[in-house]
Amino acid sequence: MNKDVEEVILSVIDEFSDETGKIAIEDIYRILKQRYNIDRISAGKAIVRLYEKGKIAPIEYYYLRRTD
Amino acid sequence: MFGYAGRILRVNLTDDKIRIESPDENFYRRYMGGWGFIAYYLLRELESGADPLSPVNKLIVALGPITGVPIAGSGRNAVGGKSPLTGGFGASEGGGFFGAELKKAGFDCIIIEGRAEKPVYLWIHDGEAEIRDAKHIWGMYIADSQRIIREELKDNLIRTMQIGPGGENLVRYACVINDLKHAAGRTGMGAVMGSKRLKAIAVRGHGEVKVADPDKVRKLAEAMVDWASAKPRGAGGVDWGLGTGAWMTAHVLSGNLPTRNFRDGLFPNPEAISAQTIRDTILIRMDSCYACPIRCKKVVKVDEPWKVDPEYGGPEYETLAALGSNCGIDDLKAICKANELCQKYTIDTIGAGATIAFAMECYENGILTREDTGGLDLRFGNAEAMVKLVEMIGRREGIGDLLAEGTRRAAERIGGGAERYAVHVKGQEVPMHEPRLKRALGLGYAVSPTGADHVHNIHDTSFIQKSAWEKVKALGILDQVPLEDLGPNKVRLLIYCTFTAILDNCLLMCGSVPWSYDQKLEILRAVTGWNSTMWELMKLGERVLNMARVFNIREGITADDDWLPDRFFHPQTAGPLSEVAVNPDELKNARRIYYRMMCWDEETGVPSRGKLEELGIGWVAEYLPHP
Numbered sequence: 082m083n084k085d086v087e088e089v090i091l092s093v094i095d096e097f098s099d100e101t102g103k104i105a106i107e108d109i110y111r112i113l114k115q116r117y118n119i120d121r122i123s124a125g126k127a128i129v130r131l132y133e134k135g136k137i138a139p140i141e142y143y144y145l146r147r148t149d
Numbered sequence: 150m151f152g153y154a155g156r157i158l159r160v161n162l163t164d165d166k167i168r169i170e171s172p173d174e175n176f177y178r179r180y181m182g183g184w185g186f187i188a189y190y191l192l193r194e195l196e197s198g199a200d201p202l203s204p205v206n207k208l209i210v211a212l213g214p215i216t217g218v219p220i221a222g223s224g225r226n227a228v229g230g231k232s233p234l235t236g237g238f239g240a241s242e243g244g245g246f247f248g249a250e251l252k253k254a255g256f257d258c259i260i261i262e263g264r265a266e267k268p269v270y271l272w273i274h275d276g277e278a279e280i281r282d283a284k285h286i287w288g289m290y291i292a293d294s295q296r297i298i299r300e301e302l303k304d305n306l307i308r309t310m311q312i313g314p315g316g317e318n319l320v321r322y323a324c325v326i327n328d329l330k331h332a333a334g335r336t337g338m339g340a341v342m343g344s345k346r347l348k349a350i351a352v353r354g355h356g357e358v359k360v361a362d363p364d365k366v367r368k369l370a371e372a373m374v375d376w377a378s379a380k381p382r383g384a385g386g387v388d389w390g391l392g393t394g395a396w397m398t399a400h401v402l403s404g405n406l407p408t409r410n411f412r413d414g415l416f417p418n419p420e421a422i423s424a425q426t427i428r429d430t431i432l433i434r435m436d437s438c439y440a441c442p443i444r445c446k447k448v449v450k451v452d453e454p455w456k457v458d459p460e461y462g463g464p465e466y467e468t469l470a471a472l473g474s475n476c477g478i479d480d481l482k483a484i485c486k487a488n489e490l491c492q493k494y495t496i497d498t499i500g501a502g503a504t505i506a507f508a509m510e511c512y513e514n515g516i517l518t519r520e521d522t523g524g525l526d527l528r529f530g531n532a533e534a535m536v537k538l539v540e541m542i543g544r545r546e547g548i549g550d551l552l553a554e555g556t557r558r559a560a561e562r563i564g565g566g567a568e569r570y571a572v573h574v575k576g577q578e579v580p581m582h583e584p585r586l587k588r589a590l591g592l593g594y595a596v597s598p599t600g601a602d603h604v605h606n607i608h609d610t611s612f613i614q615k616s617a618w619e620k621v622k623a624l625g626i627l628d629q630v631p632l633e634d635l636g637p638n639k640v641r642l643l644i645y646c647t648f649t650a651i652l653d654n655c656l657l658m659c660g661s662v663p664w665s666y667d668q669k670l671e672i673l674r675a676v677t678g679w680n681s682t683m684w685e686l687m688k689l690g691e692r693v694l695n696m697a698r699v700f701n702i703r704e705g706i707t708a709d710d711d712w713l714p715d716r717f718f719h720p721q722t723a724g725p726l727s728e729v730a731v732n733p734d735e736l737k738n739a740r741r742i743y744y745r746m747m748c749w750d751e752e753t754g755v756p757s758r759g760k761l762e763e764l765g766i767g768w769v770a771e772y773l774p775h776p
Contacts, residue, residue, distance in 0.1 A: 101191070105385050105386045106385060106396075106398050106399055106402075107385050107386045107387050107388075108386060110420075110425070120722070121420040121423070121425060121426060121429075121447045122418065122420045122421050122426060124420065125397070125398050125418065125419045125420030125421070126417060126418055126425075128402070129398075129401060129402075129415055129416075129417050129419065130417075131417075132338055132402055132415070132724075133671075133723075134413065138402075139399065139402035139403055139725070141613055142384075142385070142396075142399050142403055142610055143384055143385025143396065143399050143613075144385065
């Protein structure tokens, strides 16, 4: 389940990030809720795990990008 | 004179004397209000070396020219005195409706002196004041005491500034609270009020604040209403109307969310304690202060496992972090309960959370034991223990009595190395912003006259947004500097931001309302009719900062106290700041630059006589140490 949420987040970043690869953290939460009905608490935990794994990094404070 | 009532109320609780004073217009324009009045009266009238909890100390409630004018951000008042936490300049600001009501009742400032023989409250109404018996409400939570005051004075629109049992019991970080949920949280003014046996100030006024240019004021007020009506999104695209606490994930990913007494990074569950989750679960409405369309104050209701009374509002960001992540807690309902208790007892949520986090780290390191805690398992993350401890602090029960003294004094008494877990500056607990990330904020913590403070400070990360740099161009800051910089350009930015924040604390304009510098100036001119300029206002900020500085020097605070706690000279244990620490040499150098720019002695931080004279406060120099 954890892995599923993490994979969905990565796919959302791939699909919705701009040409520089960044996406607003808040947009990720909106898309996860609207499209996948994933609540923000579960999503927040998954985002922190993805950071720990080195798969995402913050950019300009309010945005994320993939690092892998 | 426009904008002001022109009257200052002086109340001596020892001999029950009440006087009204009317300073001239130059006094008002030179010191403006809020911090300016507090610094003036503390320097002029408080004897050096006074015990902050003795009758000699003064409790000063000060408004500004904007207070009570029907325009966004005007619902604030300052409360000041010598701080029982720091032994230096104490001042804090609160919102709500109390300040506006006090102005309408005909006063710009209240100076409370002495100590009542028995508990009293002060009843101020339409230009008059009387001291009334408060024995029957002493010991009550503030919702109960407010209800009784309103009943016995037969007016349900009375506004109150009160203390609960925390202030009565002299918790050193006790606060005062307006209208049950608007705290003037910092520097321990609730303890000063408690030491005077003053339970409450109740006010009712039917007057109006006369302004020089009502049409201009109305147009400015409408402009902010229009802005708010458009419900613009916040930074990073967050929804309108969330108040503070909306960027928890971003804070975690940058290392900015204090976690387990500022020790760790990467709080694993950021959205459990976010404003968005509050909105989606337990929020019943957003409230506002007087005349403000921003509506940034949360009101929450919880029914289980604890009951949380909506009368006491809801948690702001500082509270969510202090009683949440900084204690390793992700239980939102527990945080809301602890917040409610802090309001009921009138305890600063930052002070309470930081002190509990300190105790938790002591416990995990064996410096405090179960025997010390009365059986409480004080490990990080124990939400039930945290809630229990808030109440014990408010009542000064068991270990709560020790923790009511704040981290500095508690660490000194505990010993055994506890000092290294005490995260404070000058005795005031550090707010929920990370100086290993925000370098200039860290310097701002160190040199602040009140001890660590996040309001009259800079937030380096806000300058990630281009709009922040555009704004400060109006102050002559043209060169952008990187986040991690702590050189002269960044120090200059800190200084100018501090002046503008202190200016807010004198005007009593809320910093959360996005007025531009020009708009604030326009508001002041329209309210007072003065031909003020931004130059005059920046000099006001500088003047009052120097006055607070000299007060602290007179009370024995030195450059050695302008320093950060040991914690920040080590990296966080995980996350983006796991290899980042404040460099003491860099901080020392930045402090020297700061002193030099302020025309203070580079080593001692003592303001020069010339600077004080240039600021029109040469009289302050008499309080400086003689060479």
